[in-house]
Amino acid sequence: xxxxxxxxxxxxxxxxxxxxxxxxxxxxxxxxxxxxxxxxxxxxxxxxxxxxxxxxxxxxxxxxxxxxxxxxxxxxxxxxxxxxxxxxxxxxxxxxxxxxxxxxxxxxxxxxxxxxxxxxxxxxxxxxxxxxxxxxxxxxxxxxxxxxxxxxxxxxxxxxxxxxxxxxxxxxxxxxxxxxxxxxxxxxxxxxxxxxxxxxxxxxxxxxxxxxxxxxxxxxxxxxxxxxxxxxxxxxxxxxxxxxxxxxxxxxxxxxxxxxxxxxxxxxxxxxxxxxxxxxxxxxxxxxxxxxxxxxxxxxxxxxxxxxxxxxxxxxxxxxxxxxxxxxxxxxxxxxxxxxxxxxxxxxxxxxxxxxxxxxxxxxxxxxxxxxxxxxxxxxxxxxxxx
Ligand SMILES: Cc1cc2nc3c(=O)[nH]c(=O)nc-3n(C[C@H](O)[C@H](O)[C@H](O)COP(=O)(O)OP(=O)(O)OC[C@H]3O[C@@H](n4cnc5c(N)ncnc54)[C@H](O)[C@@H]3O)c2cc1C
Numbered sequence: 001x002x003x004x005x006x007x008x009x010x011x012x013x014x015x016x017x018x019x020x021x022x023x024x025x026x027x028x029x030x031x032x033x034x035x036x037x038x039x040x041x042x043x044x045x046x047x048x049x050x051x052x053x054x055x056x057x058x059x060x061x062x063x064x065x066x067x068x069x070x071x072x073x074x075x076x077x078x079x080x081x082x083x084x085x086x087x088x089x090x091x092x093x094x095x096x097x098x099x100x101x102x103x104x105x106x107x108x109x110x111x112x113x114x115x116x117x118x119x120x121x122x123x124x125x126x127x128x129x130x131x132x133x134x135x136x137x138x139x140x141x142x143x144x145x146x147x148x149x150x151x152x153x154x155x156x157x158x159x160x161x162x163x164x165x166x167x168x169x170x171x172x173x174x175x176x177x178x179x180x181x182x183x184x185x186x187x188x189x190x191x192x193x194x195x196x197x198x199x200x201x202x203x204x205x206x207x208x209x210x211x212x213x214x215x216x217x218x219x220x221x222x223x224x225x226x227x228x229x230x231x232x233x234x235x236x237x238x239x240x241x242x243x244x245x246x247x248x249x250x251x252x253x254x255x256x257x258x259x260x261x262x263x264x265x266x267x268x269x270x271x272x273x274x275x276x277x278x279x280x281x282x283x284x285x286x287x288x289x290x291x292x293x294x295x296x297x298x299x300x301x302x303x304x305x306x307x308x309x310x311x312x313x314x315x316x317x318x319x320x321x322x323x324x325x326x327x328x329x330x331x332x333x334x335x336x337x338x339x340x341x342x343x344x345x346x347x348x349x350x351x352x353x354x355x356x357x358x359x360x361x362x363x364x365x366x367x368x369x370x371x372x373x374x375x376x377x378x379x380x381x382x383x384x385x386x387x
Contacts, residue, residue, distance in 0.1 A: 015287025
């Protein structure tokens, strides 16, 4: 009989695939179940920050990130809508060892999936049921299949089906903002630098651009207030003309990039209040299922990778008989930091959208973003775990 712990991961997003990589590296037996017919069909740019980059480098993915991502360099800045600079954007950890990268979500998912054995990921598997007892946890899927494992990880995103098996379902909190995002081929904007992250801040809205896919594509996101809580979906089509109109009169590069946009996608910005618990018995939540957050610290993907690495280390030390304790240890370690990031993302959104009576105070905080970001970027989850 296979003595390894068997882990079923529900959700083949960034958190689920990162967890599968981290767990296989530690000798666990892993199967990922994804509802979609293909991995990574939808999405645009995600930022990978040093707290995550150092973990992916240890999985031997550094060269792939260099190849597929776009390293963000000096010259990145926070600006007012007229282009006046408020301060630099931090582009590495304090030691200067790990950088910040823009990456297309599809490239990141492909990179993570390519490291897994082919039969480790089962697409077209929408999880619809969960049960557990002293011996095992069981999953059932919409296609009629079932699966039994020692541990189940719910990495099934902001709409998590499995979250309700752990806590009372948490209602989504609408932030009052919607985001329009999309990609513009960089050769359509030859004057644009392909290695900088720029954020423009105006009253009640902000706009950002960063490169992905080794600088071939520029990823933009425009954040706007809205009474209408556009769906919590990543794939709604937005109106390019209305988007351009909302940023009329902003610094020329903002208007220039928006003039090239044909079909932006939009999504409503929701998060959840921090959950009281992340685990129940053999089941643990990970990534957005555990701590759905606003994107204003760029940490959704990065925190899910931290979760993944922590959980893999905890389970690698566990026996079949003490799986539940290992999951509680994971929650105790990860939850305080993730809650701090969840709440920090809300606060940073207020900075970017200039929701301050005293804008000089906002500017001072932004100009000191290096300090603000150090606790995020310098953190090494494996060092904290002593491994
Ligand atoms: C389609 C999509 C596009 C995104 N685009 C961007 C983007 O452009 N920029 C950005 O910064 N962030 C984006 N994100 C969010 C970002 O990927 C996450 O915030 C972050 O990576 C945390 O990842 P996660 O693994 O917890 O959740 P997700 O990345 O959301 O992954 C959850 C996965 O679980 C699957 N799933 C859900 N329910 C079930 C079920 N019942 N059974 C089986 N599988 C299930 C989903 O299909 C999905 O693949 C996107 C997320 C999604 C799902």
